[in-house]
Amino acid sequence: MNTDLATAVDGAAAAVADGGRTATMVDGHTRRSGAGAAASFQPRIVGFLCNWCSYAGADLAGTSRTHYAASVRVVRVMCSARVDPTFVLKALAEGADGVLICGCHPGDCHYSEGNYKTMRRFPLLKKMVADLGIEDERVRLEWVSASEGQRFADVVNDMTQRLRALGPSKIKIALATDRAER
Amino acid sequence: MIVATGYQEFDASRITHFGYGKLPNVITSFEFERMVREGRIETAEERRPQYAAILHCVGSRSLEFHAYCSRVCCMTALKYAHELKSAVPGCYVSDVYIDMHAFGKGCEDFYRRSSEVKTLFIMYGKNDYPVIRKAEPGDDCEMLIEVSEQLSGERIEIPADLVILMVGMEARADAAEVARLVRISQDKDGWFIESHPKLDPVATTTEGVFIAGTCAAPKDIPDSVAQARAAAARILGKIAKGIIEVDAVFAEIDEEACSGCRICNELCPYGAIEYKADVKRSRVISALCKACGACVAACPSGAIRARHFTDEQILAEIEGVLA
Numbered sequence A: 001m002n003t004d005l006a007t008a009v010d011g012a013a014a015a016v017a018d019g020g021r022t023a024t025m026v027d028g029h030t031r032r033s034g035a036g037a038a039a040s041f042q043p044r045i046v047g048f049l050c051n052w053c054s055y056a057g058a059d060l061a062g063t064s065r066t067h068y069a070a071s072v073r074v075v076r077v078m079c080s081a082r083v084d085p086t087f088v089l090k091a092l093a094e095g096a097d098g099v100l101i102c103g104c105h106p107g108d109c110h111y112s113e114g115n116y117k118t119m120r121r122f123p124l125l126k127k128m129v130a131d132l133g134i135e136d137e138r139v140r141l142e143w144v145s146a147s148e149g150q151r152f153a154d155v156v157n158d159m160t161q162r163l164r165a166l167g168p169s170k171i172k173i174a175l176a177t178d179r180a181e182r
Numbered sequence B: 001m002i003v004a005t006g007y008q009e010f011d012a013s014r015i016t017h018f019g020y021g022k023l024p025n026v027i028t029s030f031e032f033e034r035m036v037r038e039g040r041i042e043t044a045e046e047r048r049p050q051y052a053a054i055l056h057c058v059g060s061r062s063l064e065f066h067a068y069c070s071r072v073c074c075m076t077a078l079k080y081a082h083e084l085k086s087a088v089p090g091c092y093v094s095d096v097y098i099d100m101h102a103f104g105k106g107c108e109d110f111y112r113r114s115s116e117v118k119t120l121f122i123m124y125g126k127n128d129y130p131v132i133r134k135a136e137p138g139d140d141c142e143m144l145i146e147v148s149e150q151l152s153g154e155r156i157e158i159p160a161d162l163v164i165l166m167v168g169m170e171a172r173a174d175a176a177e178v179a180r181l182v183r184i185s186q187d188k189d190g191w192f193i194e195s196h197p198k199l200d201p202v203a204t205t206t207e208g209v210f211i212a213g214t215c216a217a218p219k220d221i222p223d224s225v226a227q228a229r230a231a232a233a234r235i236l237g238k239i240a241k242g243i244i245e246v247d248a249v250f251a252e253i254d255e256e257a258c259s260g261c262r263i264c265n266e267l268c269p270y271g272a273i274e275y276k277a278d279v280k281r282s283r284v285i286s287a288l289c290k291a292c293g294a295c296v297a298a299c300p301s302g303a304i305r306a307r308h309f310t311d312e313q314i315l316a317e318i319e320g321v322l323a
Ligand SMILES: Cc1cc2nc3c(=O)[nH]c(=O)nc-3n(C[C@H](O)[C@H](O)[C@H](O)COP(=O)(O)OP(=O)(O)OC[C@H]3O[C@@H](n4cnc5c(N)ncnc54)[C@H](O)[C@@H]3O)c2cc1C
Pocket: B004, B005, B006, B007, B009, B029, B030, B072, B076, B079, B167, B168, B169, B178, B212, B213, B214, B215, B219, B220, B221, B222, B224
């Protein structure tokens, strides 16, 4: 794991663990967002998409002119198995409200079994995220094939809706406060 | 490797309105081809048909079955009309279609000539299937086809002794199995996906695997042949060079940082990581590596670098997309 990031993550854990201060921050944050903000809040999702299925699926959503929430920012990786947990934590630390990992359907991975590795790693990642005090719904794993442009759009829409209900992520602010106070 | 596994015909009995499998004189285009080949165009009762009808788009261009056009059926139907006219002189031929897709070289001309030989063209509505039923004893034909004719807006009946259903093309039932075997993808209709529909139509996303013909999408013989030749040329081009060039995207292990734990050895689906017992370090055989990056994400020492997808690059991308 990248050492910079390890520090960042430790910081996040410490900040989030310190309930009182974080709560103030959260209050401040929600108040700033204003009433009724949940509906208008546009979550920022970092999507790690495997090159062979999911990236092509997202591309298809685009070329098919499918309308979906403009909330996902895509980072292409060769295979879902390339997604180092570090990347997910980094995205959350940088202010992502959610992280979406997409790979080929089980059995269809371009590299035979990369997605099975992802599948095995993912529960650990979810647990780690939860242990850091972050709602584990903020990370999501989905299988999207190259022909499933509509499915990609549906996944993004659904995740966007759930993140709206959850509200903005507090991690970045918690980290900033933590750094400022150190 | 070239995959050219073709298509299968749509099962016409799925559209119950047509009575295929129940009415003996409702046949598919494939069955008609056989009749032509045997030189015997006749009804199940071994009579020459006085009235023949050709029904287009069976299973194609429908909301219920396949949304796509099967491309070859319109022109083949026109060909059948000519064949019927010449093999059974005096036969009345009705061509029951949705839209006439006469694309390509000489096809529009062929369509015009078909109208001139008195083929009766009757237009039916998409998803408003004609209904084929047995005629009554007083009628001078075997069957009646009830159609909502689109141009006149009337509900009419057409006599028929022989009905030819122009069954569409669909992906083979075992296409998924083939796709999995050679590691290529299928689109939502089951056709194999090309690397790029315009610029790289016979290659796939799997290095060394090419596709040709109707396994990729409905097409006619000239197009299938052109693709097959293109695919063969691509392979010859690779072989003729004598050396195979691989992508510059592969993983590398920093031997200084490697602790020799061997976690990566087991993870590699290609056996591209060898363990050098003498120095107690792992090493990537770059020609075998396909760059999935599974080992990179798993290395506890951060000793593996995925060229073009390094940690630094991806972390910078994350910062970038969130900036
Ligand atoms: C009714 C009808 C009429 C047509 N008439 C015309 C016409 O007049 N003119 C024209 O240009 N086109 C016509 N066509 C289109 C023409 O049939 C196709 O363009 C052509 O057959 C496509 O060739 P292909 O090699 O892609 O597939 P296919 O002809 O389907 O050949 C595929 C071959 O692969 C074999 N195969 C499949 N799976 C495997 C496997 N796993 N292992 C080994 N072998 C396998 C199959 O048995 C088959 O022999 C017509 C089509 C239809 C439906």
